[in-house]
Amino acid sequence: MCEPVDTNPHGLNDFDRRVDAVRQLLAAKKLLSVDELRRGIEAIPQAEYHRLSYYERWIRSIADNLLRTGVITEQELQSALDET
Amino acid sequence: MSILETDGSRLLAAVAVLLDRKGLVSDEAIRERIALTDAAEPAQGARMVARAWTDPDFRAAMLADGTQAAESLGIMMRGMPPLGVLENTAAVHHLVVCTLCSCYPRAVLGYPPFWYKSASFRARAVRNPRELLASEWKTIVPASVKLRVVDSTADYRWMVLPLRPAGTDGWDEARLAAIVREGDMIGVTCPVAA
Amino acid sequence: MMFAAGDTVRVKDEWPEAAGPVHIRTPHYVRGVTGQIVRFLGDFPNPEDLAFARPAEKKPLYHVCFRTGAIWPDANPDDDVTIEIFEHWLERP
Numbered sequence: 001m002c003e004p005v006d007t008n009p010h011g012l013n014d015f016d017r018r019v020d021a022v023r024q025l026l027a028a029k030k031l032l033s034v035d036e037l038r039r040g041i042e043a044i045p046q047a048e049y050h051r052l053s054y055y056e057r058w059i060r061s062i063a064d065n066l067l068r069t070g071v072i073t074e075q076e077l078q079s080a081l082d083e084t
Numbered sequence: 085m086s087i088l089e090t091d092g093s094r095l096l097a098a099v100a101v102l103l104d105r106k107g108l109v110s111d112e113a114i115r116e117r118i119a120l121t122d123a124a125e126p127a128q129g130a131r132m133v134a135r136a137w138t139d140p141d142f143r144a145a146m147l148a149d150g151t152q153a154a155e156s157l158g159i160m161m162r163g164m165p166p167l168g169v170l171e172n173t174a175a176v177h178h179l180v181v182c183t184l185c186s187c188y189p190r191a192v193l194g195y196p197p198f199w200y201k202s203a204s205f206r207a208r209a210v211r212n213p214r215e216l217l218a219s220e221w222k223t224i225v226p227a228s229v230k231l232r233v234v235d236s237t238a239d240y241r242w243m244v245l246p247l248r249p250a251g252t253d254g255w256d257e258a259r260l261a262a263i264v265r266e267g268d269m270i271g272v273t274c275p276v277a278a
Numbered sequence: 279m280m281f282a283a284g285d286t287v288r289v290k291d292e293w294p295e296a297a298g299p300v301h302i303r304t305p306h307y308v309r310g311v312t313g314q315i316v317r318f319l320g321d322f323p324n325p326e327d328l329a330f331a332r333p334a335e336k337k338p339l340y341h342v343c344f345r346t347g348a349i350w351p352d353a354n355p356d357d358d359v360t361i362e363i364f365e366h367w368l369e370r371p
Contacts, residue, residue: 166320168319210305210307212353214354231357232357232360233346233359234360235361235362236362237303237361237363238339238363239339
């Protein structure tokens with residue numbers, strides 16, 4: 001971790017912005033707290049955590065939490081994935 | 085393979101479709117939220133700093149309650165965590181970090197920059213902050229000045245009120261606001277008269 | 279509220295992570311370290327419960343200041359780190 005800090009600007013892409021917005025909207029509807037988001041991120045296995053981008057970790061945590069709290073079911077998610 | 089290991093874009097598309105079908109989050113709401121989020125940017129924090137430099141009453145109000153001070157300038161704070169303001173003085177320089185994740189005063193500074201979220205910034209900011217600021221930002225905090233790192237761990241969000249630089253006497257608010265950068269309000273840099 | 283500005287406090291040297299999945303907002307580097315209360319910040323729902331979507335009781339939150347020399351022996355002893363810490367993580371030394 002004692003490596004140089006990349007201080008270059010990195011703009012957000014559409015995916016990043018959409019994930020960020022979904023997180024905010026779910027929080028506003030009390031369907032996902034920021035602490036649940038953080039818990040889900042911390043639960044990602046280490047190797048994968050390092051492979052994923054910042055917002056890839058977020059969407060993974062969001063999906064994990066929505067499944068846990070029953071807002072969506074694994075079956076629903078699987079069929080939605082099959083459609084896309 | 086776990087369903088959660090699905091590629092991020094596909095996962096987002098599927099989650100968004102389900103949330104839309106359930107009437108929880110529409111595509112339109114997402115677009116509106118993106119527009120609102122994009123509108124928050126460092127210029128808003130810079131406006132607060134410039135006002136604090138020119139109006140002692142506002143400065144006192146901002147240090148006492150950052151949220152109210154931001155709202156008084158028309159910045160949207162509803163639904164946002166409380167904002168705390170850390171005043172740099174001739175004796176103390178503040179540096180904000182979130183070692184546990186990436187808590188950032190987004191209402192007044194916008195999306196956190198890439199470096200703020202990096203493991204190296206987060207680790208080095210608490211372990212060796214003077215060396216970090218000197219090597220990455222050429223910011224030298226004099227030995228006579230206390231460096232106070234603020235690790236943003238819980239429910240507040242923190243911004244730095246930097247010192248007004250020399251050579252800005254008589255400048256109006258707009259001109260002052262224009263020299264205040266994102267990093268100045270996190271404490272990795274200090275404003276200079278441009 | 280148990281503590282007032284200026285009180286000396288120690289962060290509990292506890293490691294609930296070892297017992298199973300938890301979500302803790304008290305950084306590892308400050309566990310067991312003694313510091314001083316700067317001020318009371320308000321009562322906030324306990325993130326350790328919020329993280330698991332459990333009902334969360336409000337807990338007092340403080341800004342606590344630690345000399346960096348108390349955390350890392352080679353650090354500049356005059357510098358410090360200020361951290362938000364919940365009351366249930368603090369004890370009198």
